[in-house]
Amino acid sequence: MKIFGKRSLLILLLLFIGSAGLFAADNTHIDSGATAWMLTSTALVLLMIPGLAMFYGGLVRSKNVLGTIMHSFVAMGIISVLWVIVGYSMCFGKNILGGWFGWDSKYFFLKGIDTNILDAGIPEYVFTMFQGKFAIITPALIAGAFAERVNFKAYCFFIAIWSLLVYNPLCHWVWSADGFLFHLGAKGAIDFAGGTVVHISAGVSGLVAALYLGARRGYPYQVIRPNNMVITMLGAGLLWVGWFGFNAGSSVSSGLSTAQALTATQVAAASGALSWILIESFHQGKATALGFASGILAGLVAVTPAAGVVQPYGAMILGILASLICYMGIQLKNKLGYDDSLDAFGIHGIGGIVGALLLTFFIRPSWMRDAASVSGGHWTIWNQFGVQSLAVTIAIVYAAAMTFVIIYFLNKLIKFKSSEDDEMAGLDRSYHGERGYGMLNPS
Amino acid sequence: MKLITAIIREVQLDKVREALIEADIKRITVSRVSGHGQQRIEEMYRGQIIVPDLIPKIRIEIGVNDAFVDITVNAILKAARTNGAGNVGDGKIFITPLEECIRIRTGERGGTAI
Numbered sequence: 001m002k003i004f005g006k007r008s009l010l011i012l013l014l015l016f017i018g019s020a021g022l023f024a025a026d027n028t029h030i031d032s033g034a035t036a037w038m039l040t041s042t043a044l045v046l047l048m049i050p051g052l053a054m055f056y057g058g059l060v061r062s063k064n065v066l067g068t069i070m071h072s073f074v075a076m077g078i079i080s081v082l083w084v085i086v087g088y089s090m091c092f093g094k095n096i097l098g099g100w101f102g103w104d105s106k107y108f109f110l111k112g113i114d115t116n117i118l119d120a121g122i123p124e125y126v127f128t129m130f131q132g133k134f135a136i137i138t139p140a141l142i143a144g145a146f147a148e149r150v151n152f153k154a155y156c157f158f159i160a161i162w163s164l165l166v167y168n169p170l171c172h173w174v175w176s177a178d179g180f181l182f183h184l185g186a187k188g189a190i191d192f193a194g195g196t197v198v199h200i201s202a203g204v205s206g207l208v209a210a211l212y213l214g215a216r217r218g219y220p221y222q223v224i225r226p227n228n229m230v231i232t233m234l235g236a237g238l239l240w241v242g243w244f245g246f247n248a249g250s251s252v253s254s255g256l257s258t259a260q261a262l263t264a265t266q267v268a269a270a271s272g273a274l275s276w277i278l279i280e281s282f283h284q285g286k287a288t289a290l291g292f293a294s295g296i297l298a299g300l301v302a303v304t305p306a307a308g309v310v311q312p313y314g315a316m317i318l319g320i321l322a323s324l325i326c327y328m329g330i331q332l333k334n335k336l337g338y339d340d341s342l343d344a345f346g347i348h349g350i351g352g353i354v355g356a357l358l359l360t361f362f363i364r365p366s367w368m369r370d371a372a373s374v375s376g377g378h379w380t381i382w383n384q385f386g387v388q389s390l391a392v393t394i395a396i397v398y399a400a401a402m403t404f405v406i407i408y409f410l411n412k413l414i415k416f417k418s419s420e421d422d423e424m425a426g427l428d429r430s431y432h433g434e435r436g437y438g439m440l441n442p443s
Numbered sequence: 444m445k446l447i448t449a450i451i452r453e454v455q456l457d458k459v460r461e462a463l464i465e466a467d468i469k470r471i472t473v474s475r476v477s478g479h480g481q482q483r484i485e486e487m488y489r490g491q492i493i494v495p496d497l498i499p500k501i502r503i504e505i506g507v508n509d510a511f512v513d514i515t516v517n518a519i520l521k522a523a524r525t526n527g528a529g530n531v532g533d534g535k536i537f538i539t540p541l542e543e544c545i546r547i548r549t550g551e552r553g554g555t556a557i
Binding site: 063217218222421424425426429432433434435 | 453454455457458485486487488499
């Protein structure tokens with residue numbers, strides 16, 4: 001009986017291999033270089049989510065470390081599933097409901113793209129999975145704004161609904177060939193890899209959520225210190241590495257534009273990190289590790305929308321300006337006293353806005369010439385600045401309003417903010433029944 | 444002078460500190476300890492419920508002059524007892540005589556150094 005079982009398994013396996021061979025016959029015009037890079041990029045962007053988990057996880061108190069890490073990890077589960085079922089369709093389908101979002105029944109459960117090859121020479125599955133990673137990281141970024149004080153179950157519902165009602169429509173408007181921001185002005189609003197769709201939307205939503213839910217117990221009088229800066233630094237490092245997939249992968253090719261985006265990414269991250277510790281040294285007298293990590297992120301966030309259109313000098317200036325403005329933003333936050341706990345708005349919101357607006361002044365001349373010829377001979381920096389401002393404003397207003405509505409109604413069903421006892425006991429114990437450090441032999 | 448040592452639940456630390464600060468007791472030492480009392484707590488490990496044999500607790504140590512012993516003890520009692528009536532695992536307070544207290548910076552001794 002046992003042998004028969006093994007043999008039938010073998011036959012099944014052979015059948016699968018045989019059928020894979022048959023399908024492969026269709027894939028004659030695959031660009032294997034582009035496909036290979038896009039597969040790598042997909043993996044790199046996924047790597048950013050554990051990176052984010054470590055970055056955020058190190059910054060909270062030890063009683064919340066697992067809960068905070070789970071905010072990122074659970075997004076990999078929830079959003080991946082939603083993405084396959086409806087997400088891809090809502091983002092990249094044809095306009096419905098007046099262009100609010102897209103829909104295409106052949107994208108439902110991805111059932112109609114089994115053998116599709118895109119014009120770029122990559123299987124549509126690769127593009128779907130690549131885009132899906134962006135959908136995962138965006139709601140996970142928001143968690144930094146209300147770290148250490150939300151109910152896990154409510155958070156799960158929140159990111160699911162937020163992804164459907166905020167991320168998918170924004171993604172459709174900016175990146176789908178049908179989206180209205182894709183066609184704004186001469187060559188559309190520039191958002192190469194997600195400054196508007198990912199960072200501004202997540203940052204602004206985080207701010208709204210932080211204001212709505214209120215501060216952590218004891219904030220700002222009780223000092224709330226990071227439990228482990230080492231994993232925070234490792235997380236920032238992983239984010240930097242993963243960002244090459246995020247930005248350079250967004251060229252959806254493997255060629256010149258990929259190299260341009262990759263270079264801009266490296267330059268902006270480095271100049272952002274350096275400027276942050278310089279500013280901090282002048283202002284506070286010490287260059288902190290967290291400051292360096294914050295600078296890396298500010299630079300990377302700012303170059304995200306710009307990576308496709310700026311040259312290295314532009315990327316360098318964007319990194320510097322992003323660090324400067326984010327730094328001032330965090331000082332302002334401390335004055336105003338609202339609890340954007342891990343600066344989701346302070347870095348991603350502000351950095352994204354800085355990048356999306358100021359990239360206009362560093363666009364490479366060939367892009368402007370193309371834009372001019374498309375619009376009939378005349379297209380200035382200020383025309384493009386208007387387009388960028390409009391796109392940014394739409395993203396801010398839409399994300400803020402929808403987030404408010406989602407939290408308002410969700411709060412009626414499940415209390416979003418932790419009870420005082422749960423918050424004091426820590427997310428790990430209250431919602432997961434575990435401890436981050438020394439679980440079996442408490443230390 | 445007395446040394447007050449309290450073993451309390453981790454989750455009550457914030458409340459106890461707030462109560463002590465309210466009672467104007469601001470000089471304390473806090474450490475993480477693990478130990479064994481009457482309490483059993485259950486944790487999850489790979490979907491199984493387990494009972495660790497040592498339970499994490501917080502130890503608070505406060506050196507006080509005799510006049511402040513009751514104030515300190517009452518503040519801890521009020522804040523560390525859970526659900527009003529108290530539960531197994533809320534902890535214990537030990538009071539021991541304190542022979543001497545020396546402030547390192549100045550070398551002064553006795554009650555004024557506390």
